[in-house]
Amino acid sequence: MQNKTDDKHYIERIVSIKEALGEELIILTHHYQRKEIVDLGHYRGDSFGLSQKAATDKAARFIVFCGVHFMAESAEILSQPDQTVQIPDKRAGCPMADMANIYNVEKAWEQVTSIAGEEAVMPVVYMNSDAQIKAFCGRHGGTVCTSSNALTALQWGLDQRGKIFFFPDRHLGRNTGYQMGIHPEEIIVWNPEKNYGGNTSDRVKKARLILWDGYCHIHTRFRVEHVLKMRKDYPEARIVVHPECTREVVELADAAGSTSFIVKYVENAPPGATIIVGTEINLINRLSLENPDKTVLDLHYSLCPNMFKINLINLLWVLENIGRTNIITVPEAIKEDAKMALYRMLALSPKAI
Ligand code: SF4
Secondary structure: OOOOOHHHHHHHHHHOOOOOOOHEEEEEEEEEOHHHHHHHOOOOOOOOHHHHHHOOOOOOOOOEEEOHHHHHHHHHHHOOOOOEEEEEOOOOOOOOHOOHHHHHHHHHHHHHHHHOOHHOOOOEEEEEOOHHHHHHHHHHHOEEEEEEEEHHHHHHHHHHHOOOOEEHHHHHHHHHHHHHHOOHHEEEEEOOOOHHHHOOHHHHHHEEEEEEEEEEOOOOOOOOHHHHHHHHHOOEEEEEEOOOOOOHHHHHOEEEOOHHHHHHHHHHOOOOOEEEEOOOOHHHHHHHHHHHHOOEOOHHHOOOOOOOHHOHHHHHHHHHHHOOOOEEOOOOOHHHHHHHHHHHHHHHHHOOO
C-alpha cells in the first residue's frame, strides 16, 4: 500500500520531470481528480474548460490528461498534429459514455429521421461520449455540449431544426429541456433496446427533445431523501447539485449547474455559509479545503471510480515515458468529423464558464 513517504517520493520525481520539460509539457486535470493530482497539474477545469485549453495551447508538445478517456480523446481531436496526448491509465473510462455506441446511435437516427425527416432533427451529443459519436454529430450538422453550455447548444439546435436528438445523458437533457421551457409532453426517452426507442411514431413526431436513455451512476446516486435529510439537519444551508442528477433532486436543490458553476457557487457564498453539494466527492473535499471560511458538505458520498484510477504512480509512469506510452489516437476520418462538432461547440460558447 502507498504511504506518505512514497507519495513524497513520487511527487518529487513528477515535479523534477515537469521542471525538465518546462513549456513542452502541459498536465490538464479534471475537477474530479484527487487533490495530489490536481496540485501537480498546470491547469484544472471541467470538460469544457479543458477542451478549450487543449484547443488553444499550441506551445506544449506533450499533453498529459488526468481525467477519463473521452476527455483525453477530445483533447487529442482538438490538439495540433505535432502534439501528443497521453492518459495515465487507459482503463479510466466512463460508463455513461459507453451507454451510446455508434451502431445503436445510427440505428436510432435512421428510425427517428424516417419519421421526422433528417432536416427536422438536430443531433447534440454530450462531451461524455466516444469520438465516433462526436463524429456522427459533426457529419449530421450537430454539435457537442458540456454541462456548462448545454442550454446554449440545445437552444441552438432547436432554433435550427425544431427537434433535438440528445445523447447519452437523459438527466442533463431533461433538466436543460425544462430550463428552456419545453413542455414535459414534448420530451421523450429513447431506449436503444426497443424498436423506435419504445415510442409510438406519433410521440416521436410531436417530441421536441428526444433523450437517449443513459445516465451517470455517480450523480444518480443522489436521492430525494438525501436532500430532505440535509434540509432537516442544516436548515440554513444552500444545496447545489450537478444537472446529471435526477429531475426530482434538481427541483429540490437551491441551484444546479456544471462543475465550474458549482466551484463558483461555493467561492461566491458569504463567509460562514454552509453549502451542501451533490457531485463527485473529490471535488467536494477540495472545495472544503479551499474554502476554510465556509462549511462545505457532501449531499451523499459518491466517488467516480474511473476518475480515481489516475494516481501518482501512473502519472509518474507516463511522465517517465513521455511521448511513448498510453498515447491517445483517433483515426483521421473520425477526427475530422468530430472536430467539426467540437468546433461548433467552442464557437457557440466561447466564453462559457
Ligand atoms: S462522474 Fe459520471 S459522467 Fe463523469 S466520468 Fe464518472 S461516470 Fe462518467
